[in-house]
Amino acid sequence: MLKSVRTLVTASLLLAGTAASAAETVKLALIDPLTGPMAAAGQPAFEHLKLEAERINANGGLNGAKLEIVGLDNKVNPQESLVQLQKAINDGIQLVTQGNGSSVASALITSVEKHNRRNPGKEVLYLNYAAVDPAFTNERCSYWHFRFDANADMKMNALTNYIASNKDIHKVYLINQDYSFGHAVSKSAQEMLKQKRPDIEIVGNDFHPLAKVKDFTPYVSKIQASGADAVISGNWGQDITLLVKAAAEFGLKAPFYTYYGASSGVVTQLGDKGVDRIYQINEYYGDFEDPEMAKKQVEMYEKTGWDFYYLRLSTMLDMLKAAADKAGSTDPKDLAKALEGLSIETPTGEVTMRAEDHQIQLPMFISVMKDGMKYGAEGTDYNFHKIAEIARDDVTLPTTCRMRRPN
């Protein structure tokens, strides 16, 4: 009796084993802040990935393999990120993604590169969804790194193209965070504006300490005094919220052209003060004209309490699926090869992963915060309304990357 039970159990275990290997699982590790003060940047990405992985799996997965998302908390610390990367590698995970903080991205790029050189056959692919330092797809480009977000210079290229075509703007004020990203934004804004609209005058170029300023009124009064009719800022987090809040309370009329005006928390905290004042350059906007996307926004907010903000994460998974299906494999080496030069259709148009530097090429949008939107962000009635599309060719920039390919 006991014996027969045992054989039954063994047989069923064996069966289960073969079934499992038929539906193989591919894990993608998200290494981002999932706890602590910066969790508001990592958690929406985590929920977004999980939701979209369900869709990918329902549509046949990655070349038949099931995609599973694993969240690893890095507390936005480069060294802790490397510990988490090692944890992922140890669990047999060969796909990692990260977005928050170019310092973390920098650490991941170099250590993934080293790991792959030291462990042939166990390569790891790093999919970057938001770290925008242009260096990663220029002088520091790596074969194992793919960026699914426009880099800081591309965003500035798109933004200055829009500003150049807007003849009402004559005086521009730059205000940025005092660290390498803020300086890069300021530098490229000056260069590109000079080239595209030499008549535009840069009436101010301020740097303020990163995440330390509580009252931006002195800065705002300087902007007011300069007579600027547009402000450009790469600020993120509390630095953008408090800046725009101070401007609204001061009564500054000049619009703010920002990189991260729609990141999570901003809409709730600004409310009415942001309306018609805060513009954003991004790969998407809050109108959700595409009914499929609108459905996802409603579903995701209901389910997780976060907005469908990171369209690029959906694009990233779609491209991963396309690459896996094309290569007929989920091995990172084959995936990397298939991703190079890959084009797919997205709700905003065609996007391509440029083979030269692994930088995605995509159209971008300028949107402005409005009240009474059909699909409000963060449970409010506010969201970002599209006002202009910048075509892919007006976003793109040449690269200086000299890619070192394996073999």
Place this chain on the structure above:
Amino acid sequence: MSDDMTATMIRSNQRFALRGLVPWLVFAAVLLILPFIFTDGFSFTLMNAIGINIVFALSYNMLLGQGGMLSFGHAVFFGLGSYAAMHAMIAIDDASYAGEGFWAHVPVVAMPLIGMIGGGLVALVLGWPFCRRAGTAFAMITLGLGEMIAAAGQMFPSVFGGEAGIYGNRMVGPQWFGLELAQAADVYWFIAFWTFAGVLAMWAFTRTPLGRMSNAVRDNADRLQFIGYQPRNIRFLVFIASGSFGGLAGGMAAVNYEIITPESLGLIPSGLALLMAAVGGLGVFYGPIVGAVLVTLMNSLLSDYSDASILYVGLIFLSIVMFAPRGLAGGLEHIRAAYREGSLARRLPGWFGGAVAVLLIALGLIIVIEMLFAGHGGGDTVNVFGIQFQAGGATGWLAGVAALVVGVLVMRATRKNREANA
């Protein structure tokens, strides 16, 4: 007869020396055996991080535990030592490419020494004005120093690499002992060696006259002045020694992570040093070692199990400072003292009751916190040590509160026993 006495004395001296050796042999044996028990890559990564933190926490305790100087800027020495080692590693990379020059002959395994020199020099240059006073003044000054250096880290990108930091490659230069340093498992031997050397050197420091005098400065600086010592000089020397060993840990980190960012100079890593030392126990030499092991494990593993991980780290710190100011190692020493006195058997039931109470209260708190976090927007079920609760359901809340109440009751019931036998 006098010969006899001398012989006994020598023998007892030898026995004494041997007894002193035992902990070191055990320590070395543990370091040797560990890699054969935990063989996967992630364990090595964790053990390497623990090794670095052990040296870091012990170097911090030279200031706080032994010298009585509360510092909020210890990461400056760790970070700058790490930067020194990283720049040296880059120099080795460049020199070995050309195949000549001084750096081409320096092995990467010696980087902790460069870090040590770097940390020591920084302490030497900065330390003198700080060491006039201990206590609040010293704490405030080091806080300012830490913030200043961290801000400077963002301002000089050619040295500090901006917020992206600087990075190097450890697989360059001459190889020593066949250590290729490719995998975390290779690096483990490097870390183990320097951890052992660092701990041994810091223990030896406590036995030197200077180490003893630093205890005296901590306990009563005025009295020390009366017998002719300058407390400031002693503090300064301890400060330099502590900075050097902080730099040593930084040099180990440079080789292990191959990246260093200005964040490593700031308040958060400085706070980590304080946390590790305080959790482990400031008054016992091996306290910071216990603290470093525990805190590193918590930092890297806890967030896998709970979104509230940072809260738990904070709660543990809070409760140790409030209820067990001598730390975990202080508790161990307490038990050892009781064993020596022979009062262990008498006191054990009370302690056991207390431990059960603490566990119950902790369990209750965990359930309540997890329930709160689930209500705040997590999953549908709450899993506490394998027990499933419905998020927002009454069972979870009841179980949490019940565990808390029972814990407090057990604590009260056994208090008498503890007090009677104290």
